[in-house]
Amino acid sequence: MSERKRSGRSVPSKSSGTGSAPGVSAENSDGGYNAGMAVFSYIIGGIIVWSLIGWGLDNLWGTRWIVLAGALLGAAGGFYLSHMHGLTSHRNTAGKSGAGDDSGPSADRNTNAK
Template structure:
């Protein structure tokens, strides 16, 4: 009995990564929330780090504009990192785009 997998009431095996959290689908338990938080972290982290570097260079060189350039560079760099990690793509779990799925549910009611 200890070697058997536990089953739900419908008879299917219970997956360990199937959370009971509302708003999270069973197919993709780490979903869009985690990807959104990662994108947010990359962008905010880039802005903070590069603004501090710019502030330090402004202090050393006696300028006032490098902190703004650092903040812009950090935002662009954070978005670039999130894009390269695949967090900003609009693909669904099957790898197809939404346009590949066929016509909309209303059919041809608006066609002339």
């Protein structure tokens, strides 16, 4: 019998939530270390995979430049995936705003008209 059935309580699933990268929990929306590792793995993984594809095409066609194009394509693809998963967006932490931030309504809910 599984541990969940014996204890009578539900065990939270380890799903990553909607729209986030694998390994980045939905509860911790600031990302942090996991988001950084996801960005790193997307970029390095893209470079490695597309460089190997370029290396194979170079050997097949007798060229020497496709491996470099593959590495650049892999890096761009890694940045693209990171951006699409929301890992590279700027997020303010709760209660902290940048100095001179006049982008929202004032405390009395009026617009920023002066």
